[in-house]
Amino acid sequence: MSKITYREAVRQAIREAMIRDDRVFVMGEDVGHYGGCYAVTLGLLEEFGSERIRDTPLSESGFVGAGIGAALGGMRPIVEIMTVNFSLLALDQIVNNAATLLYMSGGQLNVPMVIRMATGAGRQVAAQHSHSLEGWYAHIPGLRVLAPATIEDARGMLWPALCDPDPVLIFEHGALYNQEGDLADEVSPVDIDKAxxxxxxxxxxxxxxxxxxxxxxxxxxxxxxxxxxxxxxxxxxxxxxxxxxxxxxxxxxxxxxxxxxxxxxxxxxxxxxxxxxxxxxxxxxxxxxxxxxxxxxxxxxxxxxxxxxxxxxxxxxxxxxxxx
Amino acid sequence: MTKAKAAPVPVVETEPAAGDHGVHLLREMLRIRRFEERCVELYSRTAIRGFLHLGIGEEACAVGVMEALLPDDAVVATYREHGHALARGLSMRATMAELEGKVEGCSRGRGGSMHLFDTATRFYGGNAIVAGGLPLAVGLALADHLLGRRRVTACFFGDGAVAEGEFHESMNLAALWHLPVLFCCENNLYAMGTALQFTESETDLSLKASSYRIPAWEVDGMDVLAVEETAREAAQAVREGGGPHFLELRTYRFRAHSMYDPDRYRDKDEIEKWKERDPIPALIARLTHDGALANGDLDRLEAEIAAEVDDAVAFAEAGTDEPIEDLERFVTSGPPTQAPTS
Structure with a gap:
C-alpha cells in the first residue's frame, strides 16, 4: 500500500500501458514539454520521447481525427483533450467518425482508441472550462464512456480501455487530480463494465x-x-x-x-x-x-x-x- | 520504442507502356462512367435511394491517382466516391450491392452510396462530412510513420473542404510531422451549389497548401495521363520520405451535385464548354491517333463493360436484405450496448 494522488495514478497507468505495448502513444495539447495541463503526463516526454508523447497544435478536431486514423492504422492512441468543453471542437470526429465507422463499414473498421479529458466544476474556472458534458457522450451508440471516481479506477481503467477494440472516452473530474488515497502496490485489473x-x-x-x-x-x-x-x-x-x-x-x-x-x-x-x-x-x-x-x-x-x-x-x- | 527502421522504398513502375496502359486507363474511366449512368436508371426506378452523388466528368482524377498507389497504400475519399472505389479495385458487384442496400454490399448495406468501405483494398470510405476524412488520413499516415512503413495515404476531397477548419488543421499536422499523405483536391469549382469565388477569399487552392510548406502541384484533372504522371511523381516523393504533397486536380462534374439538385447555379454554356473537355473522348481520340485503339476495340471494350455492369446489377438485385435481428450488430464489437437488465 502506498499513498498516491489521482493524478499520479493516471500517470502510472499511462506509463505502464506505454511500456507494455509499443503501439500505445499519447497525443494532445501540452502533453509533452509542458507536462500536461493537469501535469498528468509530467516526465513522460523525457522517458518515452517526442514520437510517443506527442505535443499537438491547438487543433482538437485535427488531432482527435488523427487519433482515429492512427487507430485504424494499427496504433493504440491515447488522445488527451484539455477539458470536455474543448472536446466540442472535436465533436465531428468523435460522433461522426469514431462512433460510426465500425457500423457504417459493416463491421470492418475498429477504432481502438482512448480519449481522456477533464470534466466538471469546482475550481472557479467559469463557464468554458467547467461543464459536465459526459452525459452527451453517453448518449452516443458506438462509444464506451468511463468515469473513474477512485484512485483504483484512475489507475486500473486505462489498460482495459486500451484493450477494447472500440473507442473509449475517459472523463477525469478536474477536482479529483489532487485527491490522495491508498493504492495497493500490486495493481489488480478492474472491469470497465460494472457499476x-x-x-x-x-x-x-x-x-x-x-x-x-x-x-x-x-x-x-x-x-x-x-x-x-x-x-x-x-x-x-x-x-x-x-x-x-x-x-x-x-x-x-x-x-x-x-x-x-x-x-x-x-x-x-x-x-x-x-x-x-x-x-x-x-x-x-x-x-x-x-x-x-x-x-x-x-x-x-x-x-x-x-x-x-x-x-x-x-x-x-x-x-x-x-x-x- | 525507438522509431522503427524504415523499410526500403518500394519501386513503382514509373514509365507506363503507352498503348496497353492507355487502354487500361480508358477501361477504368469507362467502367466508372457506365456504372454511374446505370446508377441514374436504378435511382429513377428507386432501386437506389438516399443521396447519390455522381462523379461523371471527374473520372480522370480517381483513375489517374490510383495508378500511382500500391496495394498497401491507403485511400480516404468523400461521398462522391464510386469512381475512387472502383478504380481502387473494389468489385463492381459489391459496390452496386451496397448502393442497393444489400448485405452483400461492401459495407453490408449499412453505408450506401456515401459510405463505401473495403479493408482488403485499404479503402477507408466514403466520408460524408466535408473535410471529415482529412484528419483520418493524417492519422493513417501517422501510424505508418510510427511503425516505419513506407506507405502512402491518398486523401481525396473537394474544393468545398478547403473552407473547413479540418482542412487547415490537417495540412498543418501533416506538414509539421512530415507525414506521408498525398492530398488530392478535386477542384470542380462548386461547393455543392456555391461557386468558389463566393466562398473563398483566395481562390488559388494550391497557395493554401503552399502556405503550410507543402509542395503543391496543379494538374489538368480532365487529362488522365497528366493526372497519372503528376500523381506518380508526387506519390513517389511522399513514399521516399518527402512529406505530404498536394495535388489540385482541376475538374468539373457534368451532372448536378446530387439527384436532388436542380442545378440552377450553373450556366448551361459553362457545362457544355467543360463537356468538350470530357476526359473519355479526349483519351479515345489520343489513343486512336497513336494507333493504340484500333477499329472495333472501343466497341469490344464497351461490350465488356456493359456485361460487367449488367452482372453487378444482377448480383445486387439477387442480393439479400440483412436480417432485422442484426440491426444492432457492429454498433460495438461486443454484445449490444443496451444489454438486457435481468
Missing part, C-alpha cells in the same frame, strides 16, 4: 459517478449519524450503463437519489431515473429524486459556483425528503 457499490446500506440508494461520488459518500456518512443507512452506487461506466446493479440496489432499499453534476434536463440522471422507474417501479416507496447541477452556465464567483453544483447538504436533504 460498484461503494458503501452498503438498506434505507436508500444514492447513485453517483465521477466527481459526485465523494459528495455521495460524505452524505452517506452524515446520514448514518441521522440513523439512515444509505447505499452508494458508483456508476463507473456511463455507457453502457450497468442497469442491474443500481436497479437491484433500489429493489432492496426502495428509495433512490441520483446525483449528477450535469444539468438536469435531458441528463444522465434523467436516464438513470427513467431506468429505475421502468424496472423497479413497484419496489419504490417514494418517487426517484435527483440532485443535479443548476441549469446555468457555470459562474466564476465561489459562492455561486458552490450553489450551482451538488453539495453534501443537498443530497442529505433529498434523502430526508423521501422519508428516509
Amino acid at each position: 460498484a457499490i461503494r458503501r452498503a446500506g438498506s434505507d436508500v440508494t444514492i447513485v453517483a459517478y465521477g466527481g459526485t461520488l465523494r459528495t455521495a459518500l460524505a452524505a452517506a456518512e452524515q446520514l448514518a449519524g441521522d440513523g439512515v443507512a444509505a447505499e452508494v452506487v458508483d456508476l463507473r461506466c456511463l455507457r453502457p450503463l450497468d442497469t442491474p446493479t443500481f436497479v437491484s440496489s433500489v429493489a432492496r432499499t426502495h428509495r433512490a437519489v441520483v446525483v449528477d453534476e450535469g444539468w438536469r434536463s435531458g441528463s444522465l440522471s434523467a436516464e438513470v431515473s427513467a431506468r429505475i422507474t421502468e424496472e423497479a417501479f413497484y419496489d419504490l416507496d417514494a418517487p426517484v429524486a435527483r440532485v443535479c447541477g443548476a441549469e446555468v452556465p457555470m459562474p466564476y464567483a465561489k459562492h455561486l459556483e458552490d450553489e450551482a453544483i451538488p453539495q453534501v447538504a443537498d443530497v442529505v436533504a433529498a434523502v430526508h425528503a423521501l422519508g428516509a
